Amino acid sequence: MVQLRPRASRAPASAEAMVDEGQPASEEEAEHGLLLGQPSSGAAAEPLEEDEEGDDEFDDEAPEELTFASAQAEAREEERRVRETVRRDKTLLKEKRKRREELFIEQKKRKLLPDTILEKLTTASQKCNLIFLVNLQKKNEDCEKGSGSKKVKVQKVQSISQNKSYVALRLKDQDLRDSRQQAAQAFIHNSLYGPGTNRTTVNKFLSLANKRLPVKKAAAQFLNNAWGTQKKQNAKKFKRRWMLRRMKTPKK
Amino acid sequence: MGEFKVHRVRFFNYVPSGIRCVAYNNQSNRLAVSRTDGTVEIYNLSANYFQEKFFPGHESRATEALCWAAGQRLFSAGLNGEIIEYDLQALNVKYAMDAFGGPIWSMTASPSGSQLLVGCEDGSVKLFQITPDKIQFERNFDRQKSRILSLSWHPSGTHIAAGSIDYISVFDVKSGSTIHKMIVDRQYMGVSKRKCIVWGVAFLSDGTVISVDSAGKVQFWDSATGTLVKSHLIANADVQSIAVADQEDSFVVGTAEGTIFHFQLLPVTSNSNEKQWVRTKPFQHHTHDVRTVAHSPTALISGGTDTHLVIRPLMEKVEVKNYDAALRKITFPHRRLISCSKKRQLLLFQFTHHLELWRLGSTVATGKNGDTLPLSKNADHLLHLKTKGPENIICSSISPCGNWIAYSTASRFFLCRLNYEHDNISLKRVSKMPAFLRSALQILFSEDSTKLFVASNQGSLHIVQLLEGSFKHLHAFQPLSGTVEAMCLLAVSPDGSWLAASGTSAGVRVYNVKQLKLHCTVPAYNFPVTALAIAPDTNNLVIAHSDQQVFEYSIPDKQYTEWSRTVQKQGFHHLWLQRDTPITHISFHPKRPMHILLHDAYMFCIIDKSLVSSSLLPPESSLESL
Numbered sequence: 019m020v021q022l023r024p025r026a027s028r029a030p031a032s033a034e035a036m037v038d039e040g041q042p043a044s045e046e047e048a049e050h051g052l053l054l055g056q057p058s059s060g061a062a063a064e065p066l067e068e069d070e071e072g073d074d075e076f077d078d079e080a081p082e083e084l085t086f087a088s089a090q091a092e093a094r095e096e097e098r099r100v101r102e103t104v105r106r107d108k109t110l111l112k113e114k115r116k117r118r119e120e121l122f123i124e125q126k127k128r129k130l131l132p133d134t135i136l137e138k139l140t141t142a143s144q145k146c147n148l149i150f151l152v153n154l155q156k157k158n159e160d161c162e163k164g165s166g167s168k169k170v171k172v173q174k175v176q177s178i179s180q181n182k183s184y185v186a187l188r189l190k191d192q193d194l195r196d197s198r199q200q201a202a203q204a205f206i207h208n209s210l211y212g213p214g215t216n217r218t219t220v221n222k223f224l225s226l227a228n229k230r231l232p233v234k235k236a237a238a239q240f241l242n243n244a245w246g247t248q249k250k251q252n253a254k255k256f257k258r259r260w261m262l263r264r265m266k267t268p269k270k
Numbered sequence: 271m272g273e274f275k276v277h278r279v280r281f282f283n284y285v286p287s288g289i290r291c292v293a294y295n296n297q298s299n300r301l302a303v304s305r306t307d308g309t310v311e312i313y314n315l316s317a318n319y320f321q322e323k324f325f326p327g328h329e330s331r332a333t334e335a336l337c338w339a340a341g342q343r344l345f346s347a348g349l350n351g352e353i354i355e356y357d358l359q360a361l362n363v364k365y366a367m368d369a370f371g372g373p374i375w376s377m378t379a380s381p382s383g384s385q386l387l388v389g390c391e392d393g394s395v396k397l398f399q400i401t402p403d404k405i406q407f408e409r410n411f412d413r414q415k416s417r418i419l420s421l422s423w424h425p426s427g428t429h430i431a432a433g434s435i436d437y438i439s440v441f442d443v444k445s446g447s448t449i450h451k452m453i454v455d456r457q458y459m460g461v462s463k464r465k466c467i468v469w470g471v472a473f474l475s476d477g478t479v480i481s482v483d484s485a486g487k488v489q490f491w492d493s494a495t496g497t498l499v500k501s502h503l504i505a506n507a508d509v510q511s512i513a514v515a516d517q518e519d520s521f522v523v524g525t526a527e528g529t530i531f532h533f534q535l536l537p538v539t540s541n542s543n544e545k546q547w548v549r550t551k552p553f554q555h556h557t558h559d560v561r562t563v564a565h566s567p568t569a570l571i572s573g574g575t576d577t578h579l580v581i582r583p584l585m586e587k588v589e590v591k592n593y594d595a596a597l598r599k600i601t602f603p604h605r606r607l608i609s610c611s612k613k614r615q616l617l618l619f620q621f622t623h624h625l626e627l628w629r630l631g632s633t634v635a636t637g638k639n640g641d642t643l644p645l646s647k648n649a650d651h652l653l654h655l656k657t658k659g660p661e662n663i664i665c666s667s668i669s670p671c672g673n674w675i676a677y678s679t680a681s682r683f684f685l686c687r688l689n690y691e692h693d694n695i696s697l698k699r700v701s702k703m704p705a706f707l708r709s710a711l712q713i714l715f716s717e718d719s720t721k722l723f724v725a726s727n728q729g730s731l732h733i734v735q736l737l738e739g740s741f742k743h744l745h746a747f748q749p750l751s752g753t754v755e756a757m758c759l760l761a762v763s764p765d766g767s768w769l770a771a772s773g774t775s776a777g778v779r780v781y782n783v784k785q786l787k788l789h790c791t792v793p794a795y796n797f798p799v800t801a802l803a804i805a806p807d808t809n810n811l812v813i814a815h816s817d818q819q820v821f822e823y824s825i826p827d828k829q830y831t832e833w834s835r836t837v838q839k840q841g842f843h844h845l846w847l848q849r850d851t852p853i854t855h856i857s858f859h860p861k862r863p864m865h866i867l868l869h870d871a872y873m874f875c876i877i878d879k880s881l882v883s884s885s886l887l888p889p890e891s892s893l894e895s896l
Binding site for chain 2: 195198199201202203205209210214215216217
């Protein structure tokens with residue numbers, strides 16, 4: 019975790035400097051190292067480190083000739099640049115956050131009803147609540163009863179204007195409710211009549227004795243009226259057509 | 271040649287719907303019964319088990335639980351997720367409140383009657399507060415993993431037992447948290463793959479929880495320690511319902527095999543203090559699942575998929591061993607579902623979602639008294655009229671001339687005109703009903719078919735004049751101030767001048783149709799009216815009550831007739847008074863003013879008023895059973 023200390027300009031600057039040059043194992047480690055190190059002296063300490071890093075890389079060659087002043091100036095430049103980039107980054111972040119907040123506020127506003135209706139609601143709630151709500155409820159009930167022929171179930175919503183009373187319905191809720199009710203009915207059906215229950219049909223129950231006799235007899239209801247419906251329909255049609263044909267052509 | 275041609279109508283294929291829940295109210299001795307088509311009926315058990323009120327059903331209302339709370343308020347909950355309160359005065363639904371927990375499986379009222387507990391599909395148990403005009407959500411208890419199928423309060427109101435799938439939880443009411451979770455074995459001493467559904471739980475005041483489940487077991491649990499005390503295997507199929515008596519010394523369970531078992535708390539030996547629960551009596555009165563049972567102080571009540579409501583008085587609880595202690599089985603409806611058009615020989619059958627119009631068959635043969643004549647023309651199914659919408663039909667009627675059909679659901683009123691051309695029939699609906707004609711409890715046409723009388727559920731009576739293709743509202747009789755009483759029965763005199771209407775409590779009111787005002791009120795009687803009719807010439811109003819008393823009241827004279835007074839002094843024969851089913855229809859012989867024809871579910875009878883007997887003999891000519 020990054021700890022942002024009050025005298026932040028030194029530590030992050032040096033971290034950035036380290037990142038630019040030497041690529042430490044991780045940013046965190048570098049910062050930890052720096053924090054432990056407690057940079058008390060200012061710019062003077064840094065160029066020494068830089069020089070050391072430079073020394074590590076090019077071991078064979080002789081060190082470069084750098085005056086103290088130029089190095090200091092360079093270091094200052096670097097520091098300034100780093101500070102500026104950090105500041106820019108911060109401001110950019112701030113702007114981004116601001117824009118996001120505004121976007122959220124706008125979306126929220128869009129979700130809410132327009133101002134006029136909100137005003138009306140607040141004034142309405144300030145009035146005598148009980149009587150108002152009772153009247154509205156009565157109106158809603160009347161409206162509901164009037165539209166009783168529709169199959170869609172209606173949810174009561176407080177209406178704002180007194181001359182018009184309407185009821186609003188959220189289809190998403192309705193689907194959820196229906197599916198839950200269906201699931202509940204399926205549960206009951208399954209637990210009472212589903213597999214595993216010891217239930218049988220009336221026909222089987224009444225015919226049990228008949229079927230267990232040494233000479234098996236017919237069941238109590240042995241006619242299956244649903245058998246061969248298509249065949250029977252075809253036969254009926256054919257008969258009708260045949261009769262018509264016979265009536266049309268007189269038999270000699 | 272016999273006096274009448276009797277048509278034996280066997281084509282009314284009425285199939286009642288199965289009973290799903292039953293709730294007994296101790297204070298008023300009433301039973302609320304809810305059926306699978308959503309109808310809720312209220313039976314008055316002290317008025318000879320008469321069905322005095324009913325609430326029409328709705329397709330989406332699959333009731334799963336019914337309970338009385340706060341004295342006389344009736345609540346039901348179902349798979350559409352709503353808690354519905356019924357208005358017992360106006361005979362309609364007061365309001366429906368969504369519990370937001372998915373389908374509701376169980377509901378119970380607290381012992382104090384001020385709170386309502388509901389078990390939902392998502393595993394939540396919700397507590398509602400009953401306010402004077404509505405119910406209000408209070409809080410949720412700890413949510414369980416599977417659906418809550420049964421609930422029971424401890425009589426002190428501190429704990430709750432909830433039965434679910436494979437386990438029972440005991441909750442503490444104050445904190446709402448689970449105290450114990452008792453795992454139910456899937457099979458009695460065995461292993462089974464099917465989940466064990468706990469269909470019913472009951473909480474006794476000594477902390478015992480009784481559970482009945484789908485493996486056929488009745489188990490006793492100790493709620494203090496959360497352990498199983500005793501297990502009884504009583505059936506091979508599910509045990510689906512349980513009801514405990516108020517004194518907690520007996521309870522009844524109903525199984526899916528149609529048997530109900532009575533358990534009693536009896537001492538172990540004849541003089542010991544220790545008591546134990548013993549299964550005492552099995553009763554097999556049903557052929558299919560017994561989905562619900564109730565325990566009144568003197569009787570066991572059961573109802574199930576085979577649509578019978580069986581009330582079995584317990585012999586040890588009944589004080590006087592007379593006819594009242596016999597088994598009562600309520601099978602047939604207590605209202606009229608058929609109306610007849612005399613001129614065109616048409617019958618209108620009322621089903622839950624459609625109406626059927628039939629023309630009676632005719633014969634040209636003649637014969638002696640008692641012969642069966644062959645039909646030359648079969649009965650004809652003329653019309654099959656389906657209602658729009660999910661609501662059930664409350665009442666229907668066809669005019670005597672056969673040109674008008676009127677029927678009503680809970681929110682709409684329909685009036686249709688029929689046209690007959692040769693053998694074809696065409697139907698045209700009168701659109702645009704007036705606002706006051708919303709829902710009717712009873713519809714009646716006048717004898718000359720020019721007027722329509724509608725009893726609406728706000729307690730008002732409307733008279734509508736029927737013209738060629740439309741109608742005109744003539745008058746509305748408002749109810750007496752202070753009462754919103756639903757008019758259940760109507761009768762009109764054949765000459766069209768008198769209209770009689772009976773409500774649920776006050777006496778029968780008679781209105782003068784020509785002058786449009788109230789004429790008189792018959793004195794109130796403490797049993798509800800089951801049938802009304804006005805005789806043709808004498809304008810005598812004949813009233814039948816649910817305790818099998820028949821009164822005759824003369825409308826022009828505004829007093830009971832001589833015959834009625836004599837009969838009341840003598841009293842009816844005990845065989846007459848011991849009939850089970852109420853008289854649903856009264857009619858009169860067109861040529862013999864001394865005869866009254868009436869029938870109930872099992873008999874058709876002709877009362878001859880001229881035979882006033884000195885001793886207690888049954889009325890003349892036939893208590894014939896059909």
